[in-house]
Amino acid sequence: MSGHATVLVTGGAGYIGAHAVLALTEAGYRAVVLDDLSTGERAAVPDDVPFVHGSVGDPDLLADTLERHGVGTVMHFAGSIVVPESVEQPLAYYRNNTLNSHALIEACVRAGVERFIFSSTAAVYGVPDRMPVREDSPTEPINPYGRSKLMTEWMLRDAAAAHGLRFAALRYFNVAGADPKGRAGQRSKVATHLIKIACEAAVGRRGEVMLFGDDYPTRDGTCVRDYVHVSDLADAHVAAVRHLEAGGENGVFNCGYGHGYTVREVLDAVERAAGKPLSVRVVGRRAGDPPELVAAKDRIVAALGWQPRHDDLDTIVRTALAWERRLAAATG
Numbered sequence: 001m002s003g004h005a006t007v008l009v010t011g012g013a014g015y016i017g018a019h020a021v022l023a024l025t026e027a028g029y030r031a032v033v034l035d036d037l038s039t040g041e042r043a044a045v046p047d048d049v050p051f052v053h054g055s056v057g058d059p060d061l062l063a064d065t066l067e068r069h070g071v072g073t074v075m076h077f078a079g080s081i082v083v084p085e086s087v088e089q090p091l092a093y094y095r096n097n098t099l100n101s102h103a104l105i106e107a108c109v110r111a112g113v114e115r116f117i118f119s120s121t122a123a124v125y126g127v128p129d130r131m132p133v134r135e136d137s138p139t140e141p142i143n144p145y146g147r148s149k150l151m152t153e154w155m156l157r158d159a160a161a162a163h164g165l166r167f168a169a170l171r172y173f174n175v176a177g178a179d180p181k182g183r184a185g186q187r188s189k190v191a192t193h194l195i196k197i198a199c200e201a202a203v204g205r206r207g208e209v210m211l212f213g214d215d216y217p218t219r220d221g222t223c224v225r226d227y228v229h230v231s232d233l234a235d236a237h238v239a240a241v242r243h244l245e246a247g248g249e250n251g252v253f254n255c256g257y258g259h260g261y262t263v264r265e266v267l268d269a270v271e272r273a274a275g276k277p278l279s280v281r282v283v284g285r286r287a288g289d290p291p292e293l294v295a296a297k298d299r300i301v302a303a304l305g306w307q308p309r310h311d312d313l314d315t316i317v318r319t320a321l322a323w324e325r326r327l328a329a330a331t332g
């Protein structure tokens with residue numbers, strides 16, 4: 001066992017958190033998962049990783065968990081993630097993403113937790129006017145989800161200044177794919193993300209894919225996004241812990257590859273991987289979709305030494321599809 005203090009992974013029964021647990025244990029860290037299983041599943045947590053069932057909004061449970069497991073670093077993935085739902089239920093999003101993060105940060109400061117890695121999002125930028133998006137671009141989120149996350153970044157910055165908490169906020173671009181060894185993947189019962197939806201269609205779980213708008217000012221008229229493989233994202237979290245352990249600077253870091261693909265290019269890749277055509281229906285634009293969202297990645301590469309291993313759309317899609325086939329086989 002390593003000499004590292006334990007890492008508490010909130011939301012570790014969810015899609016990205018489960019991959020972070022795999023990356024942490026492979027890097028020699030002890031992990032403990034805290035999750036309320038609101039969207040996550042117990043089965044996503046490996047048997048040899050301690051699991052605490054409860055909410056990050058529960059201060060007593062947090063104090064007990066941090067103390068009992070000797071937690072030195074918190075990775076905070078727990079949250080609510082569906083943008084349109086955040087427009088319909090803003091107060092639920094501010095509660096789960098902002099108030100519960102406040103409770104967690106406060107518990108960390110009380111318990112003397114040294115490091116905090118936060119799941120932020122490209123949604124904090126809103127509709128950026130320059131590509132690629134740099135970390136010092138204006139943060140003008142256009143929905144409650146983005147605002148609920150940006151407020152947590154602010155709390156971290158202020159708690160760091162006042163109480164010495166060390167932090168890294170990782171602003172994820174479009175997370176996709178699945179563990180190449182098939183140990184984890186995206187389970188969400190109600191999928192909203194493009195690659196997940198297209199893979200569901202490829203395995204026959206849905207009839208068609210709706211393409212939201214082909215009249216954008218892009219190379220083929222469909223939106224461009226920077227798709228990042230979830231295992232690379234998990235590695236970025238481990239790199240962030242090492243950076244903070246080594247006394248590196250606090251900060252916000254984009255997590256993307258620095259280049260993007262159109263919706264049509266993604267659908268073509270899914271058809272290639274599946275070896276058959278998808279039924280695609282072009283419909284109107286989805287509200288709030290920026291035409292293009294691509295990360296500037298210089299900061300994360302320079303500061304954290306992040307080295308992506310799966311920067312390839314076909315790899316992302318192939319792993320996502322393999323996972324979807326496993327899910328389909330398991331659930332019939």
Ligand SMILES: NC(=O)c1ccc[n+]([C@@H]2O[C@H](COP(=O)([O-])OP(=O)(O)OC[C@H]3O[C@@H](n4cnc5c(N)ncnc54)[C@H](O)[C@@H]3O)[C@@H](O)[C@H]2O)c1
Nearest residue numbers: 011013014015016035036037038039040055056078079119
């Ligand atoms: N998936 C993406 O494309 C994406 C993009 C940007 C940012 N993020 C952020 O990454 C994080 C993880 O997202 P994901 O895609 O893995 O989602 P997910 O829904 O699969 O995982 C979230 C996990 O948090 C748990 N959870 C929710 N509220 C909780 C609470 N109050 N207490 C304890 N556990 C709670 C859920 O049960 C689930 O296991 C989120 O914070 C999300 O905002 C995700």
Ligand SMILES: O=c1ccn([C@@H]2O[C@H](COP(=O)(O)OP(=O)(O)O[C@H]3O[C@H](CO)[C@H](O)[C@H](O)[C@H]3O)[C@@H](O)[C@H]2O)c(=O)[nH]1
Nearest residue numbers: 121123174175192193194197210211212223225263286289
């Ligand atoms: O069925 C679908 C689903 C998506 N799309 C298109 O595919 C692209 C990607 O859409 P996703 O929903 O997969 O991802 P987003 O870019 O909307 O979302 C990302 O950015 C959001 C904030 O902007 C959140 O952070 C979210 O979690 C993150 O995945 C968009 O142009 C969207 O219009 C379709 O055409 N059909």
